[in-house]
Amino acid sequence: MIVFGALLLLLAIFGAPLFALIAASALYSYSREDIDLSALAIEFFSIAEMPVLLAIPLFTFAGYLLSASKAPSRLVRLTDALLGWMPGGLAIVSLAACAFFTAFTGASGVTIIALGAILYPALKQSGYEPKFNLGLVTSAGSLGLLFAPSLPLILYGIVAGISIDTLFRAGVLPGMLMLAMLAGWCLWVNRDQKQTLKRFSWKTVGSALWESKWELPLPIVVLGGIYSGYFAVSEAAAVTALYALIVEVIVLREISFKQLPDLMRESMLLVGGILVILGMSLASTNIMIDTGVPQKLLGWVSGFVDTQTSFLILLLLFLLVLGAILDIFSALVLVVPLILPVAAQYNIDPVHLGMVFLSAMQLGYLTPPVGLNLFIASYRFERPITEVYSATFPFLLILLLSVIVITFWPQLSMALV
């Protein structure tokens, strides 16, 4: 058992696909418990028994469509027209635009590629320091994870068995807190900087609004539909996909029919990668629950933790380490089912746990050694990875502070639920 575990760990750090590692451990546990190994396929097939999963391919595809069109630059122009007049305006524009875009495209690093390419040179032009820009764009690329309809939020709802509308409401205030703290930091850092401030003009706002007229209904329909309860999440996803397809391909013609198969393929690579891990972990989680792993975990934790506060401290430390080595989707499907029952023993609401989990995992995008955003930024802006590390570090600290607040202030997550 220990030898087998060590072997899997070794294969993992040398890059074996996670789904194969999880499948191997599930098959191994089944054979130890004398369960028919075809049970793995039965568990995997339950992917076809979860209606909400429909939202994942549809939202992902819509996100890829929007990023490949000129919607990102229209979004930046509109936010700039609305917020660019404030001191530190463009920095705040970047944060807001990135958060909005990530919520819609689902935290897969596309934000840095789609928006960073526009924001990075624009920030430089407005007189911000290169190092600040690099850190800002890199860390803003994962903001917005807590806002509807982000994929990790949906996936947490599926895994934890909580209504997704509830999570969408819960994420609003913690997400705002992260945004506000980063915005405050940007203003503070640039308090002495001379920037060319723009004057607010209704005319620019008007023309930016007019330019985005085709995309504007999207967030209104989707968010309005979900929050009012008119649409189920998967229905909202279907509407988003169809609408984005019609607008970008037929109305605006920014994406040609020829590009579509490649875009579909690219987006479904990600979906396949996530869902095959989900399918395998359904099998491995079930066998772990059957063999009492959560109880053992609880027994072990309660050995040295007895209050809710000390449990939250331990949880936070664990999640920060987890986020540094595992991507958010795998961490969600693998770890959430195991810690949910443990957290319940310490009277932590699953909704609050979700906010803590997702916000802590968001830091994982920015922590070495495997922080995805660090690599994408280094690759995209052609800066050495060490420079990206140090540029992002202050932002990482601010975000860490916000995660601590979210962890120890449950009312923030529960106020709108």
Next chain:
Amino acid sequence: MKQLARWGKAAEDAVLVLLLGAMIVLACSQIVLRNFFDAGLIWGDEALRLMVLWLALAGAVAASRADKHIAIDVMSRFLPPWGRRLTRVATNLFTAVVCGCVAWFAADFVLQAREYEDELLGGLPAWWFQIIMPIAFALMSWRYLVFVILDIAGRRSESERSVSDA
């Protein structure tokens, strides 16, 4: 071999495009039917869920071809090229074997479902829809086996699999 690869990719693309397209159309027509005509296709929701499974597996097969499955991979970049090749052969061989096992046991599951005459979508044999599982995992196993062979033969250049590829 090259010809085979081209056909394979075209087939994957066709499956992905058809499934995703059908999924969008079906999901949207369900909404229209429900809201405006107070009706809906009885098999619609179940078909959509099956499409998610098919799409997931087709996407996973495509991800195997591109070698883009989610992995941790923290050590590779510290290794010299020959070390990277060695660990790649080991991890890919492992993946090929695991996928092979999953395909085998999934085939077993499909055969059982056929024997018990399980039904889906109001009367159609369930194994018609479940058969995608053994097929997809067999294809993935084959894909990783090809990687192993190419690596041993030294036919796979570094540029085909760069670590920091975004």
